[in-house]
Amino acid sequence: MISPPAVLARRFVAGETAETAIAAGRRLHARGIKATFDLLGEDVGDREAARRSAEANERLLRLIPPEVERNISIKLTMMGLDISEDFCLELTARILDTARQVGGFVRIDMEGSRHTQRTIDAFHKLRRASDNVGIVLQAYLHRTEDDVKEAVARGDRVRICKGAYKEPPEIAWTKMDDIRASFRRCAHLLLDRGPYPAIATHDEGLVGDVIAYTREKGIGKERFEFQMLYGLRPRRWDELVAAGHQVRIYVPYGTHWFPYFYRRLRERKENVFFVVKSLVFD
Numbered sequence: 028m029i030s031p032p033a034v035l036a037r038r039f040v041a042g043e044t045a046e047t048a049i050a051a052g053r054r055l056h057a058r059g060i061k062a063t064f065d066l067l068g069e070d071v072g073d074r075e076a077a078r079r080s081a082e083a084n085e086r087l088l089r090l091i092p093p094e095v096e097r098n099i100s101i102k103l104t105m106m107g108l109d110i111s112e113d114f115c116l117e118l119t120a121r122i123l124d125t126a127r128q129v130g131g132f133v134r135i136d137m138e139g140s141r142h143t144q145r146t147i148d149a150f151h152k153l154r155r156a157s158d159n160v161g162i163v164l165q166a167y168l169h170r171t172e173d174d175v176k177e178a179v180a181r182g183d184r185v186r187i188c189k190g191a192y193k194e195p196p197e198i199a200w201t202k203m204d205d206i207r208a209s210f211r212r213c214a215h216l217l218l219d220r221g222p223y224p225a226i227a228t229h230d231e232g233l234v235g236d237v238i239a240y241t242r243e244k245g246i247g248k249e250r251f252e253f254q255m256l257y258g259l260r261p262r263r264w265d266e267l268v269a270a271g272h273q274v275r276i277y278v279p280y281g282t283h284w285f286p287y288f289y290r291r292l293r294e295r296k297e298n299v300f301f302v303v304k305s306l307v308f309d
């Protein structure tokens with residue numbers, strides 16, 4: 028039987044198992060593209076489920092072949108952030124230890140604004156003991172430019188993205204032009220002084236801005252990377268690689284695919300079209 032992700036979310040989700048995700052990572056590697064693997068899931072409410080998620084991430088880190096790069100993305104609510112910060116820190120520190128043993132890197136994804144400060148606080152605590160960990164900041168939040176300045180001062184590795192959750196106008200820009208302006212300001216700060224920032228967007232205006240800015244400032248292509256999501260703009264990945272840029276694709280996998288899939292549909296109506304088209308024609 029074909030499982031639901033296989034038919035519905037297959038454009039955006041690599042598969043249900045770590046092995047299928049790694050196979051996608053190998054195909055990307057053959058094209059000169061890096062990957063960060065994401066075991067899908069969030070908002071875990073019991074300790075046993077959080078422990079299982081952490082173990083699955085440790086297993087993943089050990090399974091990824093070195094040539095593909097052991098790079099994963101995790102969400103702290105999946106590691107029990109809403110249960111207890113100490114518990115979450117304990118599980119996440121274990122993942123970071125495993126990552127260190129295998130020469131890997133762990134990116135902490137950013138979730139909705141209810142979790143922003145707690146995620147940053149937890150990251151700072153983890154960062155004291157590990158330098159193989161980075162954070163994500165969301166350009167749509169009013170606070171983010173200050174967070175970026177602080178991250179740059181601390182030497183933290185940042186992925187900048189627009190932000191994927193529905194946030195109120197009291198704390199977030201809601202007009203796309205304002206979000207783009209904030210993204211540009213944050214990206215420039217990171218490119219000027221941040222260690223190996225990740226520029227995560229499919230927005231051609233922003234990609235073009237980063238290319239022009241780095242060229243003008245003499246910032247080498249090896250000093251930052253573009254990141255895009257599995258299934259979105261695959262031809263552009265190859266063009267960027269051909270132009271000498273570093274490109275990393277976020278490769279999600281697992282059975283808890285619905286919230287991720289729903290965010291992709293909500294943020295762009297063309298994504299709904301892609302799904303319908305793949306149901307009818309593939």
Ligand SMILES: Cc1cc2nc3c(=O)[nH]c(=O)nc-3n(C[C@H](O)[C@H](O)[C@H](O)COP(=O)(O)OP(=O)(O)OC[C@H]3O[C@@H](n4cnc5c(N)ncnc54)[C@H](O)[C@@H]3O)c2cc1C
Binds near residue numbers: 137294
């Ligand atoms: C690697 C990665 C990691 C992320 N991690 C997080 C995270 O931790 N937390 C979080 O909140 N969000 C995360 N996001 C999601 C992010 O916040 C945005 O919700 C998402 O990337 C959509 O914004 P966008 O800038 O890519 O483009 P959009 O705002 O969706 O699109 C803007 C424009 O880009 C162009 N475009 C977009 N998609 C396509 C396409 N498929 N083909 C052609 N043109 C296209 C079009 O011109 C479009 O009008 C991540 C995104 C990426 C790429």
